[in-house]
């Protein structure tokens with residue numbers, strides 16, 4: 001991919017996935033990556049696709065991830081946690097996201113700034129203006145071209161996450177362990193973000209089978225970023 005197809009001042013394309021616990025973000029990122037990597041003839045590797053996640057995505061940010069998800073920062077409060085997520089994001093942007101976008105890659109990121117707005121803001125009580133100021137400083141112009149918000153009732157997402165955790169013989173992390181009301185506020189917050197920024201965000205019903213959700217995502221990407229799917233095989 002060459003030039004600046006999204007008009008965002010960079011040759012690559014930045015797509016983020018957001019939503020509550022167990023919404024299927026990891027599952028769907030893998031599927032969209034496979035679909036975008038396939039060329040018109042189904043040949044893998046036709047397009048560079050970088051998959052990454054937040055918190056984390058770079059060695060230094062992954063160290064912050066381990067600390068925050070262990071719950072060690074919880075006693076300092078949601079604003080301190082927002083600062084830690086921002087510190088991780090700063091490194092992730094500098095070392096992985098911006099260099100990938102600059103060479104024309106498609107970057108698919110599991111969570112980004114909207115998670116800070118939803119978890120630390122709407123559900124955690126940090127004032128939105130404070131988080132917007134932090135986002136302006138940390139993210140700058142590297143805003144996503146498209147944000148896919150995977151939406152489903154939190155009871156279903158939490159049940160999926162618990163089942164996955166049981167299979168991996170591990171307990172819930174810092175945020176999975178929060179009460180249902182917290183997760184309901186998260187869902188409302190993501191839907192409010194989508195309603196406030198319809199040009200950037202697409203809400204995807206995440207209750208269907210993985211195949212159904214993958215098809216809805218491909219449709220949303222084709223509608224919003226047609227240059228990405230032109231020629232891409234129906235691989236996922």
Ligand code: Z5A
Nearest residue numbers: 022023024025026027054085115116119160164175209210
């Ligand atoms: N956080 C924050 O507070 N502030 C911030 O700024 C940022 C993050 C960036 C990261 O946790 C935590 O950090 C997160 C918010 C907070 N909260 N928590 N917990 P994480 O990365 O470990 O977890 P996550 O982002 O919430 O994702 P997840 O729980 O791992 O879920 P997921 O990626 O959305 O889903 P999945 O792994 O693809 O699927 C979950 C299970 O459901 C799995 O067994 C699948 O096989 C199954 N699945 C997937 N799709 C389906 C469908 N369609 N039907 C049935 N079953 C399905």
